[in-house]
Amino acid sequence: MSNDKKNKFFSWINSKLIKTKKENFDVSRIKKKIETDNILKKNSIQSNFFFKLRESLKKTKIFFGDRIDRIFSIKRIDKNLFQELEDIMILSDIGINTTEKIIQELIKDIDYQALKDPKSVYFALKEKMRLILKKVQVPLLISKQTPFVILVVGVNGTGKTTTILKLAKKYKLDGKSVMLSASDTFRAAAIEQLQILGKIDKIPVIAQKLGSDPAAVTFDALKSAISKKIDILIIDTAGRLHNKQHLLEELKKIIRVIKKLNLSAPHEVILVIDACNGQNTIKQTEMFHKAINLTGLIITKLDGTAKGGVIFALADQFSIPIRYIGIGEKSTDLIDFNSNDFVDSIFHKIK
Numbered sequence: 001m002s003n004d005k006k007n008k009f010f011s012w013i014n015s016k017l018i019k020t021k022k023e024n025f026d027v028s029r030i031k032k033k034i035e036t037d038n039i040l041k042k043n044s045i046q047s048n049f050f051f052k053l054r055e056s057l058k059k060t061k062i063f064f065g066d067r068i069d070r071i072f073s074i075k076r077i078d079k080n081l082f083q084e085l086e087d088i089m090i091l092s093d094i095g096i097n098t099t100e101k102i103i104q105e106l107i108k109d110i111d112y113q114a115l116k117d118p119k120s121v122y123f124a125l126k127e128k129m130r131l132i133l134k135k136v137q138v139p140l141l142i143s144k145q146t147p148f149v150i151l152v153v154g155v156n157g158t159g160k161t162t163t164i165l166k167l168a169k170k171y172k173l174d175g176k177s178v179m180l181s182a183s184d185t186f187r188a189a190a191i192e193q194l195q196i197l198g199k200i201d202k203i204p205v206i207a208q209k210l211g212s213d214p215a216a217v218t219f220d221a222l223k224s225a226i227s228k229k230i231d232i233l234i235i236d237t238a239g240r241l242h243n244k245q246h247l248l249e250e251l252k253k254i255i256r257v258i259k260k261l262n263l264s265a266p267h268e269v270i271l272v273i274d275a276c277n278g279q280n281t282i283k284q285t286e287m288f289h290k291a292i293n294l295t296g297l298i299i300t301k302l303d304g305t306a307k308g309g310v311i312f313a314l315a316d317q318f319s320i321p322i323r324y325i326g327i328g329e330k331s332t333d334l335i336d337f338n339s340n341d342f343v344d345s346i347f348h349k350i351k
Contacts, residue, residue, distance in 0.1 A: 071088070156239035273298065
């Protein structure tokens with residue numbers, strides 16, 4: 001090969017290498033930009049959720065956080081501090097048992113860790129309350145079993161049907177196929193609400209006429225979900241008082257019927273709780289859990305009460321995972337429960 005041809009050949013090779021290097025650099029730069037944009041988008045979403053959570057818990061923060069802030073602004077630790085702290089926690093619906101447990105642990109900390117100033121006790125209190133919620137911060141993982149069956153129960157007026165529609169929309173946005181079972185056959189409005197909003201969001205609803213056997217509706221819905229290979233079936237049930245045994249027996253019947261078609265179902269049994277009901281939610285949870293073995297809780301209407309502290313009593317006494325919390329009326333206002341964000345939202349920042 002002549003020198004002229006060699007030079008042309010090497011020149012061509014160099015141009016290819018330079019082009020390849022430039023293309024690799026461009027691809028790398030684009031990938032890095034996409035990753036950065038995704039991180040920024042995720043942080044923005046999380047920031048918006050935290051802002052909404054903080055706004056929804058404003059009443060609780062004023063009732064609880066402001067009072068806590070006031071008693072810890074003193075310069076000494078004494079019996080009066082713990083007495084006031086106990087009163088505030090009980091009034092905030094944290095509950096007598098949970099409050100006493102936290103107070104006793106704080107007193108031990110003073111003995112063993114030599115906490116000498118109110119600020120150190122304040123941070124210790126915040127951390128103990130965070131740890132109580134941390135153990136129930138367990139997200140709901142949808143398994144690959146199809147359909148994944150979610151049975152939703154609760155007393156009247158907790159926002160159960162509205163919560164179901166929010167759940168359905170949330171899962172649909174995640175790319176799942178969803179079906180609803182209108183097994184609340186005692187309330188015409190519940191059936192109609194599911195049907196109308198299901199139609200708007202293009203979510204199929206299995207329903208029968210008012211007064212039908214709720215177990216029969218559930219059976220038909222599950223058969224349909226199986227045949228159509230639906231990812232998630234959410235079953236609405238009638239609101240029922242937790243102290244009415246015959247109504248709890250009806251829930252057991254629904255579960256028995258579900259198991260005829262799928263022994264492993266329901267895969268999730270969720271109790272929807274209205275935070276405004278305060279300590280009454282403790283008895284509700286106890287009775288429902290005893291009857292049908294709850295696997296998750298959804299706490300609604302946290303934006304409507306100053307006593308959101310009941311969430312600590314529920315977590316401490318039952319250790320049932322809190323799957324979601326409701327912080328408003330919009331479909332996006334049903335968010336994954338995060339213990340750190342919740343505690344940070346009701347405490348003031350002390351430097």
